[in-house]
Amino acid sequence: MDLSERIRSIPDFPKKGIVFKDITTLLADGEAFASSVDQMKSLFDQYKPDIVIGIESRGFIFAGVLAHAWKVGMVPVRKPGKLPYKTVSETYSLEYGEDSLEIHVDALKAGQRVLIVDDLLATGGTARATANLVEKLNADVIGFCFLIELEFLKGRKLISDYRIESLIQVPM
Amino acid sequence: MDLSERIRSIPDFPKKGIVFKDITTLLADGEAFASSVDQMKSLFDQYKPDIVIGIESRGFIFAGVLAHAWKVGMVPVRKPGKLPYKTVSETYSLEYGEDSLEIHVDALKAGQRVLIVDDLLATGGTARATANLVEKLNADVIGFCFLIELEFLKGRKLISDYRIESLIQVPM
Numbered sequence: 001m002d003l004s005e006r007i008r009s010i011p012d013f014p015k016k017g018i019v020f021k022d023i024t025t026l027l028a029d030g031e032a033f034a035s036s037v038d039q040m041k042s043l044f045d046q047y048k049p050d051i052v053i054g055i056e057s058r059g060f061i062f063a064g065v066l067a068h069a070w071k072v073g074m075v076p077v078r079k080p081g082k083l084p085y086k087t088v089s090e091t092y093s094l095e096y097g098e099d100s101l102e103i104h105v106d107a108l109k110a111g112q113r114v115l116i117v118d119d120l121l122a123t124g125g126t127a128r129a130t131a132n133l134v135e136k137l138n139a140d141v142i143g144f145c146f147l148i149e150l151e152f153l154k155g156r157k158l159i160s161d162y163r164i165e166s167l168i169q170v171p172m
Numbered sequence: 173m174d175l176s177e178r179i180r181s182i183p184d185f186p187k188k189g190i191v192f193k194d195i196t197t198l199l200a201d202g203e204a205f206a207s208s209v210d211q212m213k214s215l216f217d218q219y220k221p222d223i224v225i226g227i228e229s230r231g232f233i234f235a236g237v238l239a240h241a242w243k244v245g246m247v248p249v250r251k252p253g254k255l256p257y258k259t260v261s262e263t264y265s266l267e268y269g270e271d272s273l274e275i276h277v278d279a280l281k282a283g284q285r286v287l288i289v290d291d292l293l294a295t296g297g298t299a300r301a302t303a304n305l306v307e308k309l310n311a312d313v314i315g316f317c318f319l320i321e322l323e324f325l326k327g328r329k330l331i332s333d334y335r336i337e338s339l340i341q342v343p344m
Binding site: 020022064067071076107 | 180182185186192194196199200201202203205206209223226228229230232233234235236237239240241242243244245246247248253255256257276279
C-alpha cells in the first residue's frame with residue numbers, strides 16, 4: 001500500500017506558503033491506518049521498547065497504538081501547562097521565538113528503553129527537545145518513529161545520534 | 173485489575189477547588205493501559221463501529237487503539253483552528269462562556285456507525301457537541317466510551333439518548 005497517496009496536501013495552512021500534510025484522510029481509512037501502525041511496529045520490534053512516548057497531539061494516536069501492540073506503557077510529552085503533576089521542561093527554537101515541551105518528573109524510570117513517536121518530522125525541534133527530556137530522567141532513547149518526514153527541512157540532523165525511521169518521505 | 177487505583181488525583185488543577193484525575197499513571201503502566209483498552213473494546217464489540225472518533229487530545233489515545241483493534245478508521249474532533257481542511261463546527265457552553273469543536277466536512281460518510289471516545293465524561297458538553305457534529309454529517313452515533321465518568325457532574329444527562337459506557341466511575 002502506498003501510504004503517501006492516503007495523505008492530503010493543504011496549501012497555505014497554518015499560514016501562507018506552507019503546504020500542510022493532512023493525515024486525517026489516512027487515519028480515517030482503516031486499512032491504511034492499520035498498515036501504517038503495523039509498519040511502524042515491525043521497524044522497532046527487534047528493539048522492543050519499555051515505553052512509547054507520544055508528542056502532543058497527533059503523536060498520541062500512533063504512540064498509543066504501538067504501546068498497546070507491545071503491551072507496554074505510553075507516556076505523553078505535552079505543551080506547557082497541560083500536564084497536571086510536577087514536570088520537567090525543555091525549551092526549543094522556532095522560526096520566530098521559542099516554545100517548550102514538558103514531561104512528568106516521574107513518567108520514566110532510570111534505564112527504561114524509550115521509543116519516541118510523532119506524526120511528522122519537520123525541523124526536528126520538538127524531537128530533539130523530547131530526547132533531552134528523556135535523558136533528563138535518565139532513561140534511554142532507542143529511536144524515533146515518524147509517519148512523515150519532510151526531508152527538505154533536514155530535521156534528521158538534530159537527532160542524528162539516534163535511530164530514525166519514517167514511513168513517508170517528502171523530498172521537497 | 174482495579175483501574176481506579178492506577179489513576180492519580182491532583183488537587184487544585186487546572187484551578188483551585190478542582191481535583192483533576194490524572195490518567196498518565198495508568199497509561200504508563202502497560203498492563204493497566206492494555207486492560208483498559210481491552211475492556212473498552214469488549215463493551216462495544218457487538219456493536220462494531222465503522223469509525224472511532226477521538227476528542228482532542230487525550231481521547232486520541234484510546235480512539236486510535238480501538239480503531240486499530242477493529243481495523244477501522246479513526247477521526248479526530250478538534251478545537252478550533254487545528255484541522256487543516258474545511259470543517260463543520262459546534263459550539264457548547266462552559267462554566268463561564270463557551271467553546272467550539274470541529275470536524276472535517278468529509279470525515280464521515282452518511283450512515284457510518286460511529287463510536288465516540290474520550291478519557292473523561294465530565295459535564296458532557298464536549299460529548300454532546302461531538303454527537304451533534306456526527307449528526308450534521310448524517311452519520312450515526314452508536315455510543316460513547318469513556319475511561320472515567322465523574323458521576324457527580326451528571327454529564328450522562330446531556331447524551332442520554334445514546335449508549336454510554338465508562339470503566340471508572342467517580343461518584344463524588
